[in-house]
Amino acid sequence: MIRSTKILFCENDHGCGDVTFPSIGELTDEDFIATRTTRQLREDAKKVGWSRHRGGDYCEICTEGGYRK
Numbered sequence: 001m002i003r004s005t006k007i008l009f010c011e012n013d014h015g016c017g018d019v020t021f022p023s024i025g026e027l028t029d030e031d032f033i034a035t036r037t038t039r040q041l042r043e044d045a046k047k048v049g050w051s052r053h054r055g056g057d058y059c060e061i062c063t064e065g066g067y068r069k
Helices: 029-033 036-047 062-066
Strands: 051-053 057-058
Touching: 036 051
Parallel strands: none
Antiparallel strands: 051 057
């Protein structure tokens, strides 16, 4: 059986690896069983500070600091 999930990647280079929502290290079985639609994923990310600008997704650090391409 193959299962997949959707993950947002911050468009900016953070110099410490990819910044994602949800965090890859915090994925649970539920993230693969009851996957979110792209719309749901972006809505959930927005609740914790992520934003979308000119077709790119930005983490809460980049959103707060205005570091968007």
